[in-house]
Amino acid sequence: MHINGQPWRTIWFEEADQRVGIIDQTRLPHHFETRYLSNLDEACTAISAMQVRGAPLIGVTAAYGVYLALREGHADLAAVCSRLLATRPTAVNLRWALERMFQSLQPIAESERPQHALALAGHLADEDAEACSAIGEHGLGLIRRAWEAKRALKPQAECLNILTHCNAGWLATVDWGTALAPIYKAHRAGIPVHVWVDETRPRNQGAFLTAWELQQEGIEHTIIVDNAGGHLMQHGHVDLCLVGSDRTTITGDVCNKIGTYLKALAAQDNGVPFYVALPVSTIDFTLEDGIREIPIEQRHPHEVSHMQGLNEHGQLTRIQVMAHHSAVNNYGFDVTPARLVTALITERGVFAARRDSLAALADFSN
Ligand code: MRU
Secondary structure, X not given: OEEOOEEOOOEEEEOOOOEEEEEOOOOOOOOOOEEEEOOHHXXXXXXXXXXXXXXXXXXXXXXXXXXXXXXXXXXXXXXXXXXXXXXXXXXXXXXXXXXXHHHHHOOOOHHHHHHHHHHHHHHHHHHHHHHHHHHHHHHHXXXXXXXXXXXXXXXXXXXXXXXXXXXXXXXXXXXXXXXXXXXXXXXXOOOOEEEEEEOOOOOOHHHHHHHHXXXXXXXXXXXXXXXXXXXXXXXXXXXXXXXXXXXXXXXXXXXEEOOHHHHHHHHHHOOOOEEEEOXXXXXXXXXXXXXXXXXXXXXXXXXXXXXXXXXXXXXXXXXXXXXXXXXXXXXXXXXXXXXXXXXXXXXXXXXXXXXXXXXXXXXXXX
């Protein structure tokens, strides 16, 4: 995708300096800064401190982390993978990428592992970008049909209104994004889209990242507080919801950023289609019941009690936004049951959120 008109990916390998480049997402939207990862510690910190985030990008960063660890001389491949796996618990793409690295590297002689690890990490990055582009194509079909149906009912309609939560754009992947990929493709195909962007407290991935991405691509959007979606749906201002996922069960339960479930409930109550876009690597074929079985990350209470922004001197700063001493919970994700999901958009096509539909995808998970 583009930043100031220049094409970028979220992660890349720099041959000249033999290091892995990332965009530091903790600084956006106010500062666009790149960082470089040169060892296992830096890769682990990048994921846990959310310099990189979003399920697919976490997986690819972990793959590069394996390469950096082997290059540093860490001989115990299983221990390296365990360390990276512990950085964030919910997004299954992390486990998926590490399993692919482990299975491919284990049979190889230790001296040859680093070069294979680098090649495989690059391959996973390319694969993710291709998968997200294909998700965009399949989602574009749904958006086109929704726009044609709206125009047939309301010839004066000016745009298709899509609500999204958190950031499931290209910053959350290597390129294109999941939920935002169909929106980018629709925009390029000339379909007038307008995006309602949930701010997504506490870390504001919607207000900070999704809005920034949409700006870069010139797409109409409006940031709303997290509780506004239901009201907008009641008044007919949302044509469809489109979100990403961090882990989806074989039965179609969808785990995504905290607050997604409430949007799905409001969507069902108002007859608004609720789509989830995800690569097959986000499906956990070992799980049946998302609510009981998916581990939900709890992050530091400071993310709730403090907020980051620009002060009156234009400096990036953190301020406390609530009284001292109140207890704070910071659940990162929730689970939307399959019954609330209209369909899942994957790189292999559009699937019902049901076991009989998703089972066919198991063969493509590796
Ligand atoms: O905590 P984050 O910012 O990593 O959470 C990201 C999300 O919840 C995204 O919606 C999800 O990873 C899908 S990304 C394409």
